[in-house]
Amino acid sequence: METIIHRLDVNRINKEVINEASEILKKGGLVAFPTETVYGLGADALNEKASSDIYRAKGRPSDNPLIVHISNKEQLYKLVKEIPHNAELLMDNFWPGPLTMIFKKSEIVPDGTTGGLDTVAVRMPNHPVALNLIDSSGIVIAAPSANTSGRPSPTSSAHVEEDLCGKIDMILDGGDVGIGIESTIVDMTSDIPVILRPGYITKEMLEDVLGNVDIDKAVMNPLSENVRPKAPGMKYRHYAPKAELIIFNGKMNDVIRRINEETDECISKGKCVGIIASEETKDKYKAGMVLDIGTRQDEDMIAHNLYGVLREFDAANVDVIYGETFKESGFGQAIMNRLLKAAGYHVEDV
Numbered sequence: 480m481e482t483i484i485h486r487l488d489v490n491r492i493n494k495e496v497i498n499e500a501s502e503i504l505k506k507g508g509l510v511a512f513p514t515e516t517v518y519g520l521g522a523d524a525l526n527e528k529a530s531s532d533i534y535r536a537k538g539r540p541s542d543n544p545l546i547v548h549i550s551n552k553e554q555l556y557k558l559v560k561e562i563p564h565n566a567e568l569l570m571d572n573f574w575p576g577p578l579t580m581i582f583k584k585s586e587i588v589p590d591g592t593t594g595g596l597d598t599v600a601v602r603m604p605n606h607p608v609a610l611n612l613i614d615s616s617g618i619v620i621a622a623p624s625a626n627t628s629g630r631p632s633p634t635s636s637a638h639v640e641e642d643l644c645g646k647i648d649m650i651l652d653g654g655d656v657g658i659g660i661e662s663t664i665v666d667m668t669s670d671i672p673v674i675l676r677p678g679y680i681t682k683e684m685l686e687d688v689l690g691n692v693d694i695d696k697a698v699m700n701p702l703s704e705n706v707r708p709k710a711p712g713m714k715y716r717h718y719a720p721k722a723e724l725i726i727f728n729g730k731m732n733d734v735i736r737r738i739n740e741e742t743d744e745c746i747s748k749g750k751c752v753g754i755i756a757s758e759e760t761k762d763k764y765k766a767g768m769v770l771d772i773g774t775r776q777d778e779d780m781i782a783h784n785l786y787g788v789l790r791e792f793d794a795a796n797v798d799v800i801y802g803e804t805f806k807e808s809g810f811g812q813a814i815m816n817r818l819l820k821a822a823g824y825h826v827e828d829v
């Protein structure tokens with residue numbers, strides 16, 4: 480299959496291109512598009528065959544449900560059985576934006592979109608290309624991140640091309656995304672809402688609106704063998720580079736010394752080493768491929784660069800990656816959640 484790639488100026492969106500993409504979606508095809516978090520791989524959420532094609536293109540396990548993207552609240556009423564008052568409050572505060580909510584699904588949402596669950600994940604993205612595409616197609620768009628399953632999510636159109644060129648109908652290139660890690664997912668079906676995946680909208684921000692909010696255990700801890708996490712996607716080794724990733728935790732000077740030692744040892748065995756460093760520490764690493772993920776003072780920058788850095792190590796074919804830890808409060812929780820998952824929870828205390 481030939482993949483058509485269109486570049487779009489997000490300040491002056493070319494309607495003809497959006498119409499062409501809409502026609503593809505209406506016929507059951509696949510279109511990758513930018514959102515404010517990561518690129519999504521879109522298809523008609525109410526067309527079971529179209530959503531099954533998403534799984535095929537990504538190589539995604541079919542029990543891992545998709546997020547349905549909408550551009551106005553009316554679309555939500557058709558997708559869900561009920562909208563709890565708490566969800567109305569979150570919508571008013573955070574939509575359009577990087578927040579996904581889980582609801583009990585209505586009959587029109589096919590099992591193929593929800594991985595057989597009786598709930599559906601819905602989000603109104605805050606990106607002009609995404610909103611235009613949903614509006615002009617009149618379609619609610621099922622869209623997982625537009626990467627091959629298991630690889631780091633795409634934060635640029637080049638990342639989407641790397642993974643999906645030849646497997647999907649179209650890529651809408653709207654430049655680099657803003658946030659760089661996926662939306663916060665909150666389960667609204669229990670009395671106290673539960674965060675299933677942390678993101679830019681933090682627990683503190685949700686609690687400012689709702690009072691009490693819980694966090695699912697699977698967020699920061701490895702799952703034991705037979706536990707099924709509430710967000711099925713959290714059970715896979717996720718967001719992961721090809722090389723083994725090991726995170727070192729401790730006082731910064733000790734971490735740097737240890738990473739330098741491990742790096743020397745690996746290099747002496749003929750291996751290639753990647754190091755995830757921060758602006759503050761990058762000059763302290765003496766060998767290996769050192770990538771600066773940004774300053775520790777700016778979590779937005781770290782999140783924005785994380786997946787791109789992991790993909791750069793992939794492209795360089797490093798054998799092993801060593802990383803520092805970052806603080807776990809606020810937006811940092813989402814950053815550490817992705818890093819820990821990418822590392823398969825391989826953390827060494829120094």
Ligand code: TXA
Pocket residue numbers: 514516517518519520543544545546579581593596598599600602604622623624625660661662663664675709710711712713
């Ligand atoms: O920022 C994002 O959310 C991006 C952009 C494209 O919108 N999308 C995204 O989708 O990250 P995906 O498929 O890569 O991740 C969706 C996650 C998975 O972990 C999945 O298991 C979970 O959401 N999920 C989807 N529907 C669910 C449901 N009904 N109940 C629990 N978890 C659900």
Ligand code: MG
Pocket residue numbers: 623624632
């Ligand atoms: Mg994903």
